Amino acid sequence: MEMRKCRTGILLFMVIYFIIAIFNTIPPNTKMVIPKPKRFSQPILPFLTSQESITPLINTKHFLVSAFMDQRRKDFDIRIIGIFKRNSIQPLYCFFYCGEFFNETTSASVQLHFAHFNYPYGPADVLCRMPENCSATHVTLLTQPSPDNISDHLWLPIRNKKNPNEERLNFTVCISTLYGDYNNVLQFAQTLEVYKLLGVNRVVIYNTSCGPELDRLLTGYSQEGFVEMVQWPINKYLNPSRGWRFQVHKGDLQYFGQIVTLNECVYRSMERSRYVVLGDIDEIAMPYKHNNLNSLMAMLQRKHPKVAEFSLESHVFPHSYFDPSGRFSLPQWRNVSGINILEHIYREDPDRKMFLHFKMIVQPKLVEQTSVHDVPKKFGVKYRVPWNLCRFIHIHVARRTSLMLEELKEDKRLWDFQEKLIPNVDKALQRAGLLTTES
Ligand SMILES: *[C@@H]1O[C@H](CO)[C@@H](O)[C@H](O)[C@H]1NC(C)=O
Ligand SMILES: *[C@@H]1O[C@H](CO)[C@@H](O)[C@H](O)[C@H]1NC(C)=O
Ligand SMILES: *[C@@H]1O[C@H](CO)[C@@H](O)[C@H](O)[C@H]1NC(C)=O
Ligand SMILES: *[C@@H]1O[C@H](CO)[C@@H](O)[C@H](O)[C@H]1NC(C)=O
Ligand SMILES: *[C@@H]1O[C@H](CO)[C@@H](O)[C@H](O)[C@H]1NC(C)=O
Ligand SMILES: *[C@@H]1O[C@H](CO)[C@@H](O)[C@H](O)[C@H]1NC(C)=O
Numbered sequence: 001m002e003m004r005k006c007r008t009g010i011l012l013f014m015v016i017y018f019i020i021a022i023f024n025t026i027p028p029n030t031k032m033v034i035p036k037p038k039r040f041s042q043p044i045l046p047f048l049t050s051q052e053s054i055t056p057l058i059n060t061k062h063f064l065v066s067a068f069m070d071q072r073r074k075d076f077d078i079r080i081i082g083i084f085k086r087n088s089i090q091p092l093y094c095f096f097y098c099g100e101f102f103n104e105t106t107s108a109s110v111q112l113h114f115a116h117f118n119y120p121y122g123p124a125d126v127l128c129r130m131p132e133n134c135s136a137t138h139v140t141l142l143t144q145p146s147p148d149n150i151s152d153h154l155w156l157p158i159r160n161k162k163n164p165n166e167e168r169l170n171f172t173v174c175i176s177t178l179y180g181d182y183n184n185v186l187q188f189a190q191t192l193e194v195y196k197l198l199g200v201n202r203v204v205i206y207n208t209s210c211g212p213e214l215d216r217l218l219t220g221y222s223q224e225g226f227v228e229m230v231q232w233p234i235n236k237y238l239n240p241s242r243g244w245r246f247q248v249h250k251g252d253l254q255y256f257g258q259i260v261t262l263n264e265c266v267y268r269s270m271e272r273s274r275y276v277v278l279g280d281i282d283e284i285a286m287p288y289k290h291n292n293l294n295s296l297m298a299m300l301q302r303k304h305p306k307v308a309e310f311s312l313e314s315h316v317f318p319h320s321y322f323d324p325s326g327r328f329s330l331p332q333w334r335n336v337s338g339i340n341i342l343e344h345i346y347r348e349d350p351d352r353k354m355f356l357h358f359k360m361i362v363q364p365k366l367v368e369q370t371s372v373h374d375v376p377k378k379f380g381v382k383y384r385v386p387w388n389l390c391r392f393i394h395i396h397v398a399r400r401t402s403l404m405l406e407e408l409k410e411d412k413r414l415w416d417f418q419e420k421l422i423p424n425v426d427k428a429l430q431r432a433g434l435l436t437t438e439s
């Protein structure tokens with residue numbers, strides 16, 4: 001009995017010893033889990049890439065936004081869009097990563113945009129040649145030609161390398177900076193849904209901040225994929241101006257960096273979208289003789305093949321005047337904050353002797369630099385689209401304040417979309433939990 005107990009004890013000890021011995025041969029950090037198959041084998045990069053859309057450039061007062069492949073001109077291959085302190089331009093050098101660090105830099109040419117509105121900071125393009133035999137995936141800028149002291153640099157991925165698998169879009173709408181506690185939820189939802197009905201595939205929105213309900217609405221659209229949010233924390237780095245007249249609206253940079261975002265959006269869309277609409281969120285590019293933007297542009301492009309910039313008049317519909325019938329003052333929208341665009345049907349005829357407001361539809365591949373009301377640098381011509389064919393509906397405070405209601409023109413074009421528009425807007429509001437009354 002004693003002996004058996006003892007043998008069992010020894011056996012048990014040996015078994016335990018064996019188990020421990022086996023486990024000890026496994027390296028300490030190995031977890032016994034089956035690795036998930038990776039869909040893409042992501043190479044481990046020997047540097048840090050920028051995780052934000054605004055990247056301070058070390059040893060300078062400048063900021064980098066995005067780098068793009070751009071071989072439309074002969075003298076450079078890479079365009080980096082940045083925000084530069086205009087009085088502090090210094091020589092810069094492009095340093096490339098092409099699977100390994102390239103051993104030489106190439107000198108960078110800094111081109112400030114004219115649309116800086118006299119603010120100390122302005123949009124800039126940094127143009128670089130890619131070295132021979134280097135198919136670069138990432139780039140950064142140095143203040144000296146020799147590629148040393150690079151460990152603290154943040155690198156930018158080079159975008160717009162041709163990708164045949166990328167989805168081709170017809171229309172992208174670019175909305176420059178959302179800021180403050182902007183919470184015009186109803187107008188935003190209606191505008192996005194009108195654009196969907198007009199054939200727009202993507203809306204890119206630059207977001208510095210917004211109100212809580214609008215945040216929920218946009219989160220829904222962004223999960224769906226229709227909206228692409230680009231976080232734009234410009235106020236973290238600069239004191240952005242709320243206007244565009246330096247003497248009046250002080251600050252470091254015109255209107256939250258509007259021109260920078262519009263250019264970034266054009267380049268971001270260049271390889272994936274045939275057309276880009278450059279307007280504000282309270283504006284809708286509206287064809288008046290076609291059912292959607294696709295058929296309008298097909299017709300225009302056939303007649304005017306070399307056009308880069310389709311210039312459209314923007315007409316104000318003052319939101320102080322309401323449709324007297326009230327037929328679109330719907331109960332389910334009463335508690336949703338913001339303007340109901342279907343209720344504003346009176347249009348100001350612009351004073352053609354005075355300033356006309358233009359916004360654009362562009363072919364991004366033919367645009368080099370854009371501004372707000374025109375495209376100063378392009379590889380094509382400008383065409384002024386007749387206003388009765390297509391114009392921007394701009395629901396806004398009155399511009400021609402001297403006009404009486406009787407002098408405004410009735411324009412119910414938006415009503416043509418009501419049948420599909422209303423249920424679609426309701427669905428979007430419901431998804432965001434913003435409808436208190438069932439429709
Ligand atoms: C960089 O590498 C190339 C080819 O490997 C070589 O010819 C060239 O001399 C190198 N340049 C420097 C500055 O080391
Ligand atoms: C680039 O590669 C080609 C072919 O491998 C070679 O002949 C050429 O010398 C290289 N150029 C440079 C600048 O290294
Ligand atoms: C690189 O860094 C070292 C130490 O921080 C410094 O002494 C040297 O001057 C730097 N070189 C350049 C070219 O900036
Ligand atoms: C783009 O427009 C064409 C022609 O109208 C259409 O056939 C195609 O489905 C559209 N593509 C997208 C992504 O909307
Ligand atoms: C917009 O930016 C603000 C501030 O960073 C953030 O709190 C909010 O969630 C953002 N909204 C969206 C929809 O990206
Ligand atoms: C309107 O919304 C507010 C805040 O979301 C809520 O407290 C209120 O009950 C709502 N009113 C109606 C009539 O739904």
